[in-house]
Amino acid sequence: MDHIKQQIKYVMATVLNVEVADIPENCSYGTFERWDSLGHMNLVVALEEEFEIRFDDEEVSDMLNLFLIYNFVISKLETN
Amino acid sequence: MKYTEILQRNRELGANLTGELYRIALLSNITVHHLKEVLELALRERHIKAEITVGDYDNIIQDCNKFQDVNSIVIFWEAANIVDFLHCRIDLYSEDDLLLLYQRIESEIDIIVKKLQNIPLVIINRFSSSLFKTNKLKDDSLKQFCNRLNILLEGKVTSNFLIVDLDAVLLQVGLRSSVDFRQYYSSKALYTVDFFRAYAVSIAPAFSAVTGRSKKLLVLDCDNTLWGGIIGEDGESGIKLDKETLAGKCFTEIQYLIKGLRHRGVLLALCSKNNPEDVYKLFATHPGMILRNEDFVAKKVSWQNKATNLRELSIELNLGLDSFVFIDDSEFELGLIQKELPQVHCVIVPQNLSEYPTVIESLTNEFFSFSNTQEDQSRTEMYIQEILRKDQINKYSSIEEYLSSLELVLELIWDVGIPVARAAQLTQKTNQFNLTTHRYTEADIKRMLADPCYLLVLFSASDKFGDYGVTGMSIIRIQNELKNHAFIDTFLMSCRVIGRNIEFAFFSKIVYKLQELNITNIEAEYLSTPKNSQVNTFYDSIGFSIINENSQKKTYTLELSNLKPKSIDYIQFK
Numbered sequence: 001m002d003h004i005k006q007q008i009k010y011v012m013a014t015v016l017n018v019e020v021a022d023i024p025e026n027c028s029y030g031t032f033e034r035w036d037s038l039g040h041m042n043l044v045v046a047l048e049e050e051f052e053i054r055f056d057d058e059e060v061s062d063m064l065n066l067f068l069i070y071n072f073v074i075s076k077l078e079t080n
Numbered sequence: 081m082k083y084t085e086i087l088q089r090n091r092e093l094g095a096n097l098t099g100e101l102y103r104i105a106l107l108s109n110i111t112v113h114h115l116k117e118v119l120e121l122a123l124r125e126r127h128i129k130a131e132i133t134v135g136d137y138d139n140i141i142q143d144c145n146k147f148q149d150v151n152s153i154v155i156f157w158e159a160a161n162i163v164d165f166l167h168c169r170i171d172l173y174s175e176d177d178l179l180l181l182y183q184r185i186e187s188e189i190d191i192i193v194k195k196l197q198n199i200p201l202v203i204i205n206r207f208s209s210s211l212f213k214t215n216k217l218k219d220d221s222l223k224q225f226c227n228r229l230n231i232l233l234e235g236k237v238t239s240n241f242l243i244v245d246l247d248a249v250l251l252q253v254g255l256r257s258s259v260d261f262r263q264y265y266s267s268k269a270l271y272t273v274d275f276f277r278a279y280a281v282s283i284a285p286a287f288s289a290v291t292g293r294s295k296k297l298l299v300l301d302c303d304n305t306l307w308g309g310i311i312g313e314d315g316e317s318g319i320k321l322d323k324e325t326l327a328g329k330c331f332t333e334i335q336y337l338i339k340g341l342r343h344r345g346v347l348l349a350l351c352s353k354n355n356p357e358d359v360y361k362l363f364a365t366h367p368g369m370i371l372r373n374e375d376f377v378a379k380k381v382s383w384q385n386k387a388t389n390l391r392e393l394s395i396e397l398n399l400g401l402d403s404f405v406f407i408d409d410s411e412f413e414l415g416l417i418q419k420e421l422p423q424v425h426c427v428i429v430p431q432n433l434s435e436y437p438t439v440i441e442s443l444t445n446e447f448f449s450f451s452n453t454q455e456d457q458s459r460t461e462m463y464i465q466e467i468l469r470k471d472q473i474n475k476y477s478s479i480e481e482y483l484s485s486l487e488l489v490l491e492l493i494w495d496v497g498i499p500v501a502r503a504a505q506l507t508q509k510t511n512q513f514n515l516t517t518h519r520y521t522e523a524d525i526k527r528m529l530a531d532p533c534y535l536l537v538l539f540s541a542s543d544k545f546g547d548y549g550v551t552g553m554s555i556i557r558i559q560n561e562l563k564n565h566a567f568i569d570t571f572l573m574s575c576r577v578i579g580r581n582i583e584f585a586f587f588s589k590i591v592y593k594l595q596e597l598n599i600t601n602i603e604a605e606y607l608s609t610p611k612n613s614q615v616n617t618f619y620d621s622i623g624f625s626i627i628n629e630n631s632q633k634k635t636y637t638l639e640l641s642n643l644k645p646k647s648i649d650y651i652q653f654k
Contacts, residue, residue, distance in 0.1 A: 014084040038113050041263055045273055049082045057262050
């Protein structure tokens with residue numbers, strides 16, 4: 001699996017306090033108990049630190065599943 | 081440190097720390113949930129097993145009722161969110177609107193202070209407008225309003241409250257790194273993890289102090305730590321301690337700062353590899369010297385290894401190594417201390433001397449103490465008197481003979497007459513001769529003074545060498561259901577007066593008083609800590625019988641008719 005995806009899953013696992021292996025490809029907001037509105041903020045903070053990027057207002061509210069998070073991260077890294 | 085690292089490290093420490101849980105509630109009118117993990121980590125790094133519960137969003141007043149049994153409360157009360165959009169609406173307010181709002185906050189402060197009077201430590205921030213208003217030429221209306229609220233807050237809080245200068249934390253982190261407005265519009269969260277990290281580090285010393293973990297002794301190397309250069313090589317005229325050179329000015333400032341710490345109750349000691357005569361002479365005669373020989377409670381100037389010197393200091397001064405801060409310019413020396421005595425807090429003199437004053441200034445936090453009592457200012461003199469006393473011991477053939485020669489005098493202070501700040505400080509700082517190690521704040525002490533079930537007694541002691549100050553204390557609770565039974569909640573003595581049999585004389589006086597109150601039975605307990613093993617048989621030695629015993633706790637009872645009073649005829653009472 002690609003490296004960026006793996007890194008995202010690692011961040012999600014730490015922030016949401018689950019195992020990397022337990023994160024399904026189709027997971028989204030609400031899949032885990034801790035991925036609620038506060039958990040989402042934590043996730044944004046942790047991802048921005050991990051990849052040294054900054055999401056725009058809209059992206060923060062739109063990135064509600066693993067697939068979208070991955071796309072936003074990739075496009076941010078490309079524009080940097 | 082990254083947020084994910086904070087989360088991981090906090091989980092690890094949370095799982096590994098032993099000891100009693102320290103519970104904190106975090107109340108706020110904005111979203112501050114990031115502070116939970118960040119503050120937990122800052123406290124767990126200080127060996128405080130903290131666990132934080134975040135209150136409901138914008139529910140400070142109601143939450144004050146809900147969290148009545150926690151050890152501490154932290155309040156984040158954001159001015160801009162006192163009412164929705166206050167920061168941009170305030171310019172539209174009339175005088176009357178402002179007055180109404182002011183009165184609302186006033187009554188809320190009253191409720192908070194009253195509801196939280198029994199919480200040992202409450203941390204609340206000064207109201208700040210800095211996040212929203214950047215007008216530099218004239219104070220805007222939000223800032224003016226915050227200023228009025230801050231005056232109100234300072235006038236109303238009780239001694240269990242600490243007010244944090246939020247602007248100072250913002251200044252340290254920088255406004256841009258402190259705030260993330262994206263989250264304000266989605267979730268009413270304002271502050272970044274970086275800001276909370278700085279905030280947590282700023283307030284952590286208060287938690288160390290309230291749990292009896294503050295630092296007490298600052299140990300200093302000499303060459304290139306208190307002056308520039310090496311006395312043994314450069315000589316008295318060659319060292320840098322003047323008002324002309326950069327190094328000379330920095331070291332002058334350092335000496336002023338350190339002397340300031342001593343005036344606020346921090347004990348100072350030297351630990352340096354040098355010829356003692358050179359160093360003593362320098363402190364006595366060098367014209368640029370701010371610190372003098374008599375500012376130090378002990379001087380370890382020798383060619384002996386510094387870890388050995390620190391261990392000796394700990395024994396001679398009767399202070400735990402975990403209450404030491406050690407400053408040196410040599411990485412080698414500090415490395416040795418960190419390896420052999422990891423409990424000592426080590427600080428290196430920075431390469432750039434211009435950064436040195438900031439390092440010393442930030443150490444002030446480690447010596448944080450809630451109150452400034454008279455004992456703080458004269459602490460050094462008392463320790464020096466104590467060393468003189470120890471020198472005398474050798475002149476006498478028995479310890480009893482020595483104690484008799486001291487001409488000890490105790491003065492008891494009961495109930496309303498007691499110095500409240502000192503009483504609280506004694507419970508917070510005394511670790512060794514302390515049977516139960518209950519920590520109390522000034523608010524706790526006042527509450528007990530107001531309660532007729534409690535009897536509080538302190539003593540001040542003196543002898544022919546000088547005054548020890550207020551150095552012993554007991555709290556006795558008269559049992560509600562059985563009026564002739566009393567329970568000893570606290571019995572402690574400062575380490576300054578240990579080893580003089582004062583405890584027996586003090587206890588006899590308490591018994592005498594209890595008999596006047598028709599008490600016939602006393603219950604007591606010994607709660608074991610890593611530091612109070614020296615008193616684990618104190619109650620056994622004065623005739624108490626054990627009711628129950630395990631490794632942490634012994635409970636005792638005593639019928640006063642069975643008491644075997646020890647007669648200590650060389651202690652007089654005033």
